[in-house]
Structure formats: structure tokens, C-alpha cells
Amino acid sequence: MLCTSWSCGRVCLSPAVSISSILSPAVSITSISKTLMFNQQQRSNSSAIVMESPREQPNFELFAKKPYEPPSWASHLNPVPSHFFSLGHFPTPIHRWNLPNLPKNTQVWLKRDDLSGMQLSGNKVRKLEFLLADAVAQGADCIITIGGIQSNHCRATAVAAKYLNLDCYLILRTSKVLVDKDPGLTGNLLVERLVGAHIDLVSKEEYAAVGSLVFPYPPLSV
Structure with missing residues (x-):
């Protein structure tokens, strides 16, 4: 099961459930900034499994206009955007969520789009990268x-x-x-x-x- 993460940055839990007991060790609860600075060594040493989208490469050139090439599964869409603005910190990681009492052979994973950027936190930035690129291209x-x-x-x-x-x-x-x-x-x-x-x-x-x-x-x- 894959769940998008919380845009608002909050999650409601029973008082009996500890945050540290259900989030994987790869997630820094005390310092989100450290979570943003994952490196290969941290990922390999972590006991949790961290997955990233194979089509996304780390991108730190914020606000740049870039050509867009859709993944193979979306190449048939029409029209396909030609460009996008880089507004977020992508790719965001996927973490396994160690929920108690899950049915056997059931896993829950979180796509951590809450780490896409402080001001634009959440998945909203993904659509805005394309919508605003189109607006600028039309002279808005x-x-x-x-x-x-x-x-x-x-x-x-x-x-x-x-x-x-x-x-x-x-x-x-x-x-x-x-x-x-x-x-x-x-x-x-x-x-x-x-x-x-x-x-x-x-x-x-x-x-x-x-x-x-x-x-x-x-x-x-x-």
C-alpha cells in the first residue's frame, strides 16, 4: 500500500501509539532538515527501506525552466507538457511505515512529499510546476x-x-x-x-x- 504523506504536517494517533515506534529509523523526527540531506551512506546503513522514483534525479536548480520528458507510461498522453519550472526539492523519498497490527504480508509505504520544500510543502508543487510554466509560456x-x-x-x-x-x-x-x-x-x-x-x-x-x-x-x- 502506498500513501501520500501529510500536506499539513500533522497526523492523529492514539495516545498509546508512539511516533518513534511506527516511523522507520530513516525518518528524523527531531530535525526535518537532516531528512532533506540524505546521502548514499545514510541510506545504505538505515534499517528501513528507502525507495525513490527511478525516473526522477536529484535536482537542486530551483526556479529554473526545464524541458520535460514524460515517463514511458505517460508518453501517450496528449498534450504532453514541453517544460516545467523546478519549484520543489525532488525526488522525495519513500519510507516504510511500521504500523502495529497490520495484517500478515501487508506493508504500508509513505511518499514523503511533505519534504518537497518548506513554503510549498506537499504535493501541490507538482502540478504548479507545469501549470505556471504553461502560464508563463502564454505570456501571463x-x-x-x-x-x-x-x-x-x-x-x-x-x-x-x-x-x-x-x-x-x-x-x-x-x-x-x-x-x-x-x-x-x-x-x-x-x-x-x-x-x-x-x-x-x-x-x-x-x-x-x-x-x-x-x-x-x-x-x-x-
């Missing part, structure tokens, strides 16, 4: 997206847009009683405001009424 100078008031997608989009010198406009859904109030600086809102994103609030009722309308692409007018 701003990005507009929508999500919940504490949307991880919106936070990641705001940070990625800042990296690429694009203006970012976030339309955030909230309750009707809060739509005319300042949303504050809590959680993802703090990060979004730190990177200069433009924030507009919309009530859930208004979004339900008009937010899912389908427009022509490219739009005839804005």
Missing part, C-alpha cells in the same frame, strides 16, 4: 485561483507566483458573516500576505451560485 503576468479560506493550494500558488515574479490574486471562500471582515493573519493567510498576494473574499453561497460556471478557454473577456 498574473495568476488567479480560488480555494477555501485556509487553502493549502492557494498558499502554494501564492508562494510559487512570487518565486516567478507573477502577481497572484486569491479568491477565498468564507462564511457569509465574515465576507466583509479582514480575514487576519492566521495560518496560510499570513504566508499569502507575506508574499504579497491580493486577497478577495467570497461567501460560500455566492460561490455555489456562480463559481462553478464554465467559461470559454481562452476566455472571450475578463
Whole structure:
């Protein structure tokens, strides 16, 4: 079984279960930065099995635009993106999760996309690498997206847009009683405001009424 890891960085466990007893020794609980600095010797000495995608090679040239070659199993897709922006720390490792009381011959593995980068933590960065490359190729100078008031997608989009010198406009859904109030600086809102994103609030009722309308692409007018 392969599970994507926690974008929010939290996991809920029974008080009787210790974190150290279920995560493999290859995962540093006290220092995530050490986990980011895996080397070949650490992997070979670890009692846990660490697997990485064979098509991904370590890449530390952040924010660079690079040509994209799809893996063989995706080569039939049409259209195939021609380029992507390197926005994350890839590849991320796969760790075996030593859960207690698993059925016999059952293994659980975690794809550690929470290590893809501090500001863009999680799997959101994977799609943004392609979406923003396409936007820049079409001459876009701003990005507009929508999500919940504490949307991880919106936070990641705001940070990625800042990296690429694009203006970012976030339309955030909230309750009707809060739509005319300042949303504050809590959680993802703090990060979004730190990177200069433009924030507009919309009530859930208004979004339900008009937010899912389908427009022509490219739009005839804005």
C-alpha cells in the first residue's frame, strides 16, 4: 500500500501509539532538515527501506525552466507538457511505515512529499510546476485561483507566483458573516500576505451560485 504523506504536517494517533515506534529509523523526527540531506551512506546503513522514483534525479536548480520528458507510461498522453519550472526539492523519498497490527504480508509505504520544500510543502508543487510554466509560456503576468479560506493550494500558488515574479490574486471562500471582515493573519493567510498576494473574499453561497460556471478557454473577456 502506498500513501501520500501529510500536506499539513500533522497526523492523529492514539495516545498509546508512539511516533518513534511506527516511523522507520530513516525518518528524523527531531530535525526535518537532516531528512532533506540524505546521502548514499545514510541510506545504505538505515534499517528501513528507502525507495525513490527511478525516473526522477536529484535536482537542486530551483526556479529554473526545464524541458520535460514524460515517463514511458505517460508518453501517450496528449498534450504532453514541453517544460516545467523546478519549484520543489525532488525526488522525495519513500519510507516504510511500521504500523502495529497490520495484517500478515501487508506493508504500508509513505511518499514523503511533505519534504518537497518548506513554503510549498506537499504535493501541490507538482502540478504548479507545469501549470505556471504553461502560464508563463502564454505570456501571463498574473495568476488567479480560488480555494477555501485556509487553502493549502492557494498558499502554494501564492508562494510559487512570487518565486516567478507573477502577481497572484486569491479568491477565498468564507462564511457569509465574515465576507466583509479582514480575514487576519492566521495560518496560510499570513504566508499569502507575506508574499504579497491580493486577497478577495467570497461567501460560500455566492460561490455555489456562480463559481462553478464554465467559461470559454481562452476566455472571450475578463
